[in-house]
Amino acid sequence: MPSTFRLARLPLLLCASLALLACAPGHAQTREVTDMAGRKVAIPADPKRIFGAAPPVAVTLYAIAPERMIGINVPMRGDEKSLYRKEALDLPVLGSNAGMGRQLNLEEIAAMRPDLIIAWLGFYQEKAKVVESFAKIGVPVIFLKLDTLDDYADAFAFLGQVVGREAKAAEMSAYIRDALLRVREATADIPPAERLRVYYAESADGLATDCDKSFHTEPIVIAAGDNIYHCEQSSHVGMDKISVEQIVALKPSLILTQDKSFPALAKSSALWRNVEAVKSGRIVNVPHAPFNWLDRPPSYMRALGIQWLANLFYPSRFPLDVKAETKKFYRLFLGVDISDADFTRIME
Template sequence: MIHRLSGVVGLLLVLLAGLVGQASADEVCAIDDTGREVCLAAPAERIVALSPGATELLFAAGAGERLVAVVDHSDYPPEAGELPSVGSHDRLDLERLVALQPDLVIGWVTGNPAEQVERLERLGVPVFRIEPREFEGIATALERLSRLAGSKAQGRLAAERFRQGLAELSARHEAASPVPVFYQVWDSPLMTVNDEHLIGKVVTLCGGVNVFGGLSRLVPRIDEEALLAADPEVILAGGRGEENRSWLEDWQRFPELTAVARDNLFFVPPSLLQRPTPRLLEGSRLLCDRLEVARGRR
């Protein structure tokens, strides 16, 4: 009898060990952009994205079908617009968010209200924070998000396409003659980027020289007098929307600017450069093309 019981106990232990091993095999982990490791017992099936950039990254990583909610202005890809919103990136509707029972939330390091995100974590909701500051950070974000969502093959492919596209652009423009550039982020107050910003890195990639690249702040404020003194050869801007070119038209007030005199006032849709997603590659190609036009007008 004792022998028989010990055999049963042994069998149960083997089965239990197998279940534990299976649970461990299903677990997925990734390190977010704050350096924290986030682990899930299994790939996420109900994901909420707390920024338009995070939404784009998730779709690009093959996890779009697992998204159950986004925030306002999540307009790409078009399918994102069909998902329910849980507020804006800087003011979340926590009640609505929690009611969706997400098993993963993708936060933005500096863009979401810290107290609301921390409250989510206290409620037991895993939060994975991202905010790529380098080209490679976009690629690894795709890979890490796809790992958490169980779409590793798609994420890896998207990451490699992004890396390859940037490498080709870099090789094509590495010997290009420098072009002094001003990139306008906002009009009032007048704002630009420094060389540490991703947009500043795109300017450098294309052979441009950011006339305010050496400033200490990532997104510094400047005045018109500083811009006139810098006299860039090219002015690049987005606008209040994907088609609004009013910011560029306003610079026509200064015909003495080299950029105005040579008609080097170029529009790039803001979402292609101001969101750190794979579409940054498309924005980079446009920016590089604009600088080539400027070189041809010398």
């Protein structure tokens, strides 16, 4: 009979639990887990070679067990390698099955001898197809639910049990929940009409964005910004096209940009100069080294990102020593101690 054990600090709403499963003599020990999709799966008792099949998953695994990763989804940027943990510096790029980077090649994955695949629950419409795909190379699949920042607190608790890092996972989960609580408490009573009007410019030309109800823009909403592009998310990928004329009419007070070349373009463009935020010079680059603080990929970096945004939007309501908090966060989640020079480079 399998014996069960309790996940440390895991809230009742999380339907991910683990159980030990005795194996027949002569076989590698396995255990049964109930993943975040509610599936019961037999996995190795102590999986050593793990592949995160999508960037949000891989980044989460990187935080808690980088030495168990067999590959990454997209190449690391060379100018940011000093911010990566040494365990991940030489990992091969294996692609992704979630729309970022090149498509996975099953033969290439099999050659890396993984004993566990972790997939991103929110991206897949048909989980069975993902499971069947990796079953062809004989590797079990578990799913992580990573739709919201709240989900990451639960995902760390679950993943901590999978890789035997319960204490570390509990610390990370607690940090995320505390950041969410403090930001929400500081901004909860701001009336909708008084919230800072924000435009999220994702592309080099500034004309790709995402709806206020999209998971891509969740940090803006948590920090009580009014994402001016009000609509329902039409696709998981996002990046909806919009015109400068629409942006002018929506009157953003601040622009968050994901492309460092965009501010220069906006300031030199006769059309963009009609946008309120451009007139006032309020265009802010989103920090992205070594992982993006807000989006693409969405990750636990948002726990730092929402604090940065709340301080940017409402400095008197949410005072924050951004440098000290960044150093604390990078030490806990990324396993690196950053210098003042590193911080300056991250924030440029």
